Amino acid sequence: MKYTTTLWDPDDDPDGNVQHIAQHGLTKDEVEEVLDNPAGVRESRSSGRPIAFGETSTGRLIAVVYEEIDADTVRPVTAYEVD
Numbered sequence: 001m002k003y004t005t006t007l008w009d010p011d012d013d014p015d016g017n018v019q020h021i022a023q024h025g026l027t028k029d030e031v032e033e034v035l036d037n038p039a040g041v042r043e044s045r046s047s048g049r050p051i052a053f054g055e056t057s058t059g060r061l062i063a064v065v066y067e068e069i070d071a072d073t074v075r076p077v078t079a080y081e082v083d
Contacts, residue, residue, distance in 0.1 A: 006032055007075040017076050024080040030056040031079045034064050049077060 008028060009016025021031055034054035044051045044065050052064045064079040 003035060003072055003074040005069075005073040006035065007069065007073060017078070021076065021079045024078070026060075026062060026079050026081070030058070030060065030062060031064050031076050033057060034062055034079075035066065035074060035076070038064075047077070053082070 006028075008018055011018050013019060018028060021028070033056050034052050038052035038054045040053045042051055042053070043049070047065060049065050049067060052066065053061070054064075055061050061082050062079055063082050065077045067075045067077060069075055
């Protein structure tokens with residue numbers, strides 16, 4: 001799964017995906033690392049959206065819920081660290 005474009009809301013949008021992942025202590029770079037090279041992809045039980053799991057270069061295991069816009073474009077919805 002390799003997307004060439006990741007859609008991010010403006011950094012200052014309080015309801016945007018950048019702020020939402022920041023609330024979980026994550027960065028755009030960490031999210032993109034997992035989207036570029038996930039250890040696995042499943043369907044979110046709560047939203048039905050795809051969810052990618054993987055480890056960041058800093059050793060954090062995270063989950064990224066996202067929307068596929070097209071074959072090359074993805075929009076992260078949220079991300080969080082998992083145990």
